[in-house]
Amino acid sequence: MKIFNINLLKLISKIPFRQYSGEYRIYHFPGFANTSNKDNVGEKKQKKLHISKTLGAASGISDTLTAQNSAPEHAIKSSPTKKSFTNLLLEGTTVVTNTNSKSPSGECAEKKVEKKPDKSKCLRAVPRLKWVNELPEDCRAKKTDIPTVKLRDGYVMPMFxxxxxxxxxxxxxxxxxxxxxxxxxxxxxxxxxENEEAVGKAIKKSIEKCIVKRDELFITSKLWNTFHDPHLVMSACRQSLCDLNLSYLNLYLIHWPMGYRAGDELIPYDACGRVIGTRVDYVETWKAMEELVARRLxxxxxxxxxxxxxxxxxxKIAKIKxxxxxxxxxxxxxxxRLMxxxxxxxxxxxxxxxxxxPARPWVKKDxxxxxxDNLIKTIAFNTGRTPAQICIRYQIQRGxxxxxxxxxxxRIESNFDVTNFELSDEEMKIIDKLDKKIRRVSLSMLANHPHYPFNDKF
Ligand SMILES: NC(=O)c1ccc[n+]([C@@H]2O[C@H](COP(=O)([O-])OP(=O)(O)OC[C@H]3O[C@@H](n4cnc5c(N)ncnc54)[C@H](OP(=O)(O)O)[C@@H]3O)[C@@H](O)[C@H]2O)c1
Structure with missing residues (x-):
């Protein structure tokens, strides 16, 4: 069994899974998966403990923190997929082993790394600071029934x-x-x-084909944790604009309150495999976010x-809430409560x-x-809908x-078909009662980051 070290992981993090052969084992960073006590940690925990040691504690923030949990919560097996290693790492999974370790094609991993496009070109082209109507003249607005909500700054956002x-x-x-x-x-x-360029292509082509006008779209992007430093915020936003082929975003979010060390890697690790955090206060990041609105990005x-x-x-400090x-x-x-x-x-x-x-990398079979859920399925059956439509409609009716x-x-079609039915008050109450306090995206490996959000009740 071969174990990749963390630096090797970083190196290959852009390479699609399918370029590796054989059986893979995927391990979660300790404490990274669901923190709910409903989630069983599993017997494999002990069995795979050496992996955790090999990778270091893989938990916490390097200079301030020590690991909260000392063992991987669980391990799952997976066959190669097209997901990139980075995506898995990002959401808390460490890809560790290839049990036969040989690439069938004998290709060198580095050969396959795609050459990154020259962003500097694109960056120069992007900052058109006016609201640009990118719409061909003959495009007509098409009506959709999607409910909308007026945001506190006056802009209107689709609720779906x-x-x-x-x-x-x-x-x-x-x-x-x-x-x-x-x-x-x-x-x-x-x-x-890591897919904004592809999304951007789709948007561009759809506008060119008159399927939609830019004005009708509501595009959200997010500032990643390595760009919390106020002086990095604007270039990070411009990078997303460039990738998405847009001159402005409708909404830009701080993705997480925790900052990571700035640099090229999405998730920077120290030699012990711990995420390297920064102490940049998100309040300072917010001030830089306000500047983006002033500049119409x-x-x-x-x-x-x-x-x-x-x-x-x-x-307390926001000029723009x-x-x-x-x-x-x-x-x-x-x-x-948060709602x-x-x-x-x-x-x-x-x-x-x-x-x-349901398909996140660290999902557990059981x-x-x-x-x-039986009750969701029953409501779906009674209303002639799918369970997914019930879950989506549930949120819309809650506002x-x-x-x-x-x-x-x-699924894209059926998930959209949620505007022509209503859940009764009774059905809404039944769904409310299903709450199990199960968080699926907890990033609990960062639980001792000073800005980790989920230690509070809400
Ligand atoms: N701000 C954050 O930190 C954060 C964190 C997580 C997610 N998000 C955002 O929220 C979005 C949604 O959350 P999510 O992706 O975590 O999970 P989700 O929307 O709850 O679930 C997506 C999964 O459900 C499957 N699916 C979709 N429609 C279905 C249907 N009708 N029946 C059965 N399965 C169906 C999809 O499979 P297929 O794709 O194969 O159809 C996919 O595997 C994300 O994509 C992302 O944009 C934000």
Whole structure:
């Protein structure tokens, strides 16, 4: 059994999985998966302990922190997929072994690394600081029935959109094009998803084909954790604009309150495999985000994964108040308290992982899956809908925006078909009661980062 060290992982992090052969084992960073006590840690924990040691504690922030948990929560087997290593690492998975370690083609991993496009060219081209109507004259606005919400800064946001996390570049272009054809108008993107260029191509082509006008679109991107330093915020935003082929964003979010050391790597690790954090205060980052609005690089700014205390800190100093907080929200984690708080503040909750992120890399076989929940299935049966439609409709009726991800055309269509039915009060109450306080995206390996958001109750 061969064990990659962390530096090798970093080196190969851009290489699609399929370029490695044989059986793979995927290990989670300690404490990185679901923190719920419903999640069993599993017997494999002990068995795989040596991996954790090999990679170092792989937990915490290098200079300030020590590992919270000392063993991988669980290990899963996986066959090669097109997901990049970086995506897996990003969401908490360490790809460790290839049991036969040989590449069948005998190709050198480095050969396959795609040459990065010259961003500097693109960056020079991007900053058109006017609102640009990128619409061909003869394009007519098409009506969709998507409910909208007025944000506190006056802009209007659709309450429904397409998620793009873990959508491989090769598939996301088609998915976004299809979604725009079907009637989606909001696309949720992020630099860290490593697919913004493909999303950008889809947007450009759809505008050129008159499927949609730029004015009708609501495009969100997110500032990644390595760009929290105020002087990096503008170039990070411009990078996303460049990749997305846009002259402005509708919404730009701070992706997480925790900052990482600046640099080329999405997740910088120290020699012991621990994430290297920064002490940059997100309050300072927020001030730089406000500057983006002044420069018209984005219309609105907001937060993701912030808790009440952190929002309060920003609220106190903000010249421009955050318009949204994008957080995990589904029937098993319904965010009732945070939702009530945000409502009072006039901040819209955008529900991410509304289907419970059933295909995230660290999903466990035997964990409760919201789409297979008996009550959700019964409501779906009674209303002639799919469980996914019930979960999506649930958020819309609660007044939350919602961004289910799919790259499957039939699902993209059916997930969109949620505007012509209503859940009864009784059905809403039944779903409310399904809350299990199960967080699927916890990044708990960072639980001792000074700005880790999920140690507070909400
Ligand atoms: N701010 C943050 O930190 C953060 C964190 C997580 C997610 N997000 C955003 O929220 C979006 C949605 O969350 P998510 O991607 O974690 O999970 P999700 O939307 O809850 O679930 C997506 C998964 O469900 C499958 N799916 C979609 N429609 C389905 C249907 N009708 N029936 C059965 N399965 C279906 C998809 O498969 P296929 O694609 O194969 O169809 C995909 O595997 C993300 O894509 C991202 O844009 C933000």
């Amino acid at each position: 959109g397409l998620g793009t996390w873990l959508s491989p570049s090769a598939k996301v272009e088609k998915a976004v094009k299809h979604a725009l054809k079907v009637g989606y108008r909001m696309i949720d993107c992020a630099h860290a998803y 984005t219309r609105s700014i907001g937060l993701a994964n912030f808790n009440k205390h952190q929002i309060e800190r920003i609220w 955050p318009v949204v907080n994008q957080v995990e929200c589904h029937p098993y984690f319904n965010q009732k 009530a708080y945000l409502k009072k503040k006039g901040i819209v909750l955008i529900a991410y992982s509304p289907l419970g992120a 964990e409760p899956n919201v789409l297979h 939350n925006a919602v961004i289910p991800k799919s790259v499957t055309p039939s």
